[in-house]
Amino acid sequence: MSALGSRLEPLVYDLSRPGRSGAPLPEPDVPHAELPSDLLREELGLPEITQLDAVRHFQRLSQLNHSIDTGFYPLGSCTMKYNPRINEDAARLPGFLHAHPLQEANTVQGSLALMYELQEWLKEIGGFAGVSLQPAAGAHGELTGILMMRAYHLARGDMARHKILIPDSAHGTNPASTTMSGLEVIELPSDGRGNVDVKALRAECGEDVVGLMITNPNTLGLFEEHIEEVVQLTRDCGGLIYGDGANMNALTGVIRPGDFGFDVMHYNLHKTFSTPHGGGGPGSGPVGVSERMADYLPSPIVAIIEEGDEKEPPLYGFAAPPKTIGRMKAFNGQFGVLVRAYAYIRIHGAAGLRANAEHAVLNANYLLSKVRAEYHLPFERACLHEFVVEGRWRGAPDVHALDVSKRLMDFGFHPPTNYFPLIVHEALMIEPTETESRETLDAFADALLQIAATARDNPEELRGAPHTTPVARMDEVRAARQLVLCCRPKFLSEPAQAPYT
Ligand SMILES: Cc1ncc(COP(=O)(O)O)c(C=O)c1O
Incomplete structure (x- = not known):
C-alpha cells in the first residue's frame, strides 16, 4: 500500500467516541408505530461525534478537493472559468427554484420568457435560424x-448516406455520439499545421456522406485555416456541416459559425457561459441550426403564442417544429444551467462576451510564450484559447506528461488535460481562460519551467509526485473502474484491495 494511510485525514469513524452526540432528537410527536422487526437494529454502527467535530471533519474533506474557487484549473477543453456568484443568486430566485416542470405554461411565463430570450441570444451569437435548449x-x-442531420437526408429520400467525417483531433464524444446514432465514423487525418487535411477530405467526399463534424478552433487550440474550403467541399457532395461548439470561448462575439455555413452546432453553456461543472455536471448543450435544419429541431421549443404590445407582454408557450426528431430530454432541459447562462450573457452584453473571448486568447498566448522554449509545441502557430505542448524531453526518457501533471499538484495547480488530443505525443492541453490574472499565469509558467528543469536534473522527483496531496499516485484505471463509494472503505483494512499503487 502507498502512503495512503499516512496522508489521509482521519475518517469520521476514527473520531467517534461512545456517548458523544451532535444533536438531541426531540420526542416523537406521533404515536410509536409497530415496525417490522427485521428493519429494526440495535447496532447501526453510526459514528458518535459532536457537532463541532462533524463540522470540522466535513470542512476538512471539502478542502481536499481542488476547485476553481481554490486554485488555477487549466484543464484544456473544459473551460474552467470563474462562475460569477450572481449567476447562482439568479438560479436560486424562488420563482425559478420552485417552478415545477408540469406546471401549466400560463403559470410559468417568466421561466418561458427567459428560455425564449436565451434561444434568441444563442441564435444571434452563433448566426443560426433556430435553437433548441433541450440537450x-x-x-x-x-x-x-x-x-437531425440523418432525418434531413432521409426526408429528402436520400437513403444512401451513412458516413460522418471526423478529424483525428476531435474530442472522443464526436465519434461516440456518431456511433450511437447508428452512422459510420470516417476519420480524417490532420495536416502538418494541425488543420484537417483537405486532400483527405476531398478523397472521402461522396454521395454516402451525411456530413462533417468539425471543431473550430480545434482541440489543438488552432483555428482551422481552410474552414471555407472544408465547408464548400462537404456541401459540394451534399453533406451537412456539424460544428462542435465546445470551444466557443475563443470566438464568442468575434465570429459566428453560422456565417461559415455550419448547419448545426451545440454550445457547451457550462463552459462558454459559465456554470460550475467540475466533477461531472450539470451541463447544458443547446443546438443552433441553419434555416434548412430548423424544421427538424427537437420538440418542443419555446415560442411566442400571442404577440405582446406596449401594455401586455407576449404570451409564451411551446411549439413543435414541423419535421421534429422528437423529444431529446425530459421536460425543458437543464433549467438551472439555462438561468445561469442567461444571467451571464445578460450581464456581459455583446461587448463583454467579445472581450472575454479576446482575453481568453490573449491569456493562452501569453502563457504559451512563457513556456514554449522548454516545452515542444507540435504545431508552430499562435493558439486561440488553449494550446497543446508535449510533456517529454530528449534528455529525460523516463519522464512523461503524467509526471508533469502530478508534480503541478504539488505547486497547488490542477493538472492540464493529459494525452488528448491523441495525435500529440505526451500531450499537455492547457486552457487558462480569461478569468485568470497575469500573476496566476506567471506563477503557473514558473512551475512548468521548474518542472522542465527537474525532468532533466532529478526525474525521480517527478516520477514520485505528487508529494503533498492526501492521496499519492493512483492506478487511475482501477480507481475509475472500482470506485470505493462507502464511507468505511474496505481497502483500509485490506491493502490488497486498494485502488492505489
Ligand atoms: C471539444 C469538445 N467537444 C465535446 C465535448 C463534450 O461536452 P460534454 O462534456 O458537455 O458532453 C467536450 C467536453 O469536454 C469538448 O471539449
Missing part, C-alpha cells in the same frame, strides 16, 4: 445534431 450536455447536443 443536457455537449455530447447530447452532438447526438441531437447528428439525428
Whole structure:
C-alpha cells in the first residue's frame, strides 16, 4: 500500500467516541408505530461525534478537493472559468427554484420568457435560424445534431448516406455520439499545421456522406485555416456541416459559425457561459441550426403564442417544429444551467462576451510564450484559447506528461488535460481562460519551467509526485473502474484491495 494511510485525514469513524452526540432528537410527536422487526437494529454502527467535530471533519474533506474557487484549473477543453456568484443568486430566485416542470405554461411565463430570450441570444451569437435548449450536455447536443442531420437526408429520400467525417483531433464524444446514432465514423487525418487535411477530405467526399463534424478552433487550440474550403467541399457532395461548439470561448462575439455555413452546432453553456461543472455536471448543450435544419429541431421549443404590445407582454408557450426528431430530454432541459447562462450573457452584453473571448486568447498566448522554449509545441502557430505542448524531453526518457501533471499538484495547480488530443505525443492541453490574472499565469509558467528543469536534473522527483496531496499516485484505471463509494472503505483494512499503487 502507498502512503495512503499516512496522508489521509482521519475518517469520521476514527473520531467517534461512545456517548458523544451532535444533536438531541426531540420526542416523537406521533404515536410509536409497530415496525417490522427485521428493519429494526440495535447496532447501526453510526459514528458518535459532536457537532463541532462533524463540522470540522466535513470542512476538512471539502478542502481536499481542488476547485476553481481554490486554485488555477487549466484543464484544456473544459473551460474552467470563474462562475460569477450572481449567476447562482439568479438560479436560486424562488420563482425559478420552485417552478415545477408540469406546471401549466400560463403559470410559468417568466421561466418561458427567459428560455425564449436565451434561444434568441444563442441564435444571434452563433448566426443560426433556430435553437433548441433541450440537450443536457455537449455530447447530447452532438447526438441531437447528428439525428437531425440523418432525418434531413432521409426526408429528402436520400437513403444512401451513412458516413460522418471526423478529424483525428476531435474530442472522443464526436465519434461516440456518431456511433450511437447508428452512422459510420470516417476519420480524417490532420495536416502538418494541425488543420484537417483537405486532400483527405476531398478523397472521402461522396454521395454516402451525411456530413462533417468539425471543431473550430480545434482541440489543438488552432483555428482551422481552410474552414471555407472544408465547408464548400462537404456541401459540394451534399453533406451537412456539424460544428462542435465546445470551444466557443475563443470566438464568442468575434465570429459566428453560422456565417461559415455550419448547419448545426451545440454550445457547451457550462463552459462558454459559465456554470460550475467540475466533477461531472450539470451541463447544458443547446443546438443552433441553419434555416434548412430548423424544421427538424427537437420538440418542443419555446415560442411566442400571442404577440405582446406596449401594455401586455407576449404570451409564451411551446411549439413543435414541423419535421421534429422528437423529444431529446425530459421536460425543458437543464433549467438551472439555462438561468445561469442567461444571467451571464445578460450581464456581459455583446461587448463583454467579445472581450472575454479576446482575453481568453490573449491569456493562452501569453502563457504559451512563457513556456514554449522548454516545452515542444507540435504545431508552430499562435493558439486561440488553449494550446497543446508535449510533456517529454530528449534528455529525460523516463519522464512523461503524467509526471508533469502530478508534480503541478504539488505547486497547488490542477493538472492540464493529459494525452488528448491523441495525435500529440505526451500531450499537455492547457486552457487558462480569461478569468485568470497575469500573476496566476506567471506563477503557473514558473512551475512548468521548474518542472522542465527537474525532468532533466532529478526525474525521480517527478516520477514520485505528487508529494503533498492526501492521496499519492493512483492506478487511475482501477480507481475509475472500482470506485470505493462507502464511507468505511474496505481497502483500509485490506491493502490488497486498494485502488492505489
Ligand atoms: C471539444 C469538445 N467537444 C465535446 C465535448 C463534450 O461536452 P460534454 O462534456 O458537455 O458532453 C467536450 C467536453 O469536454 C469538448 O471539449
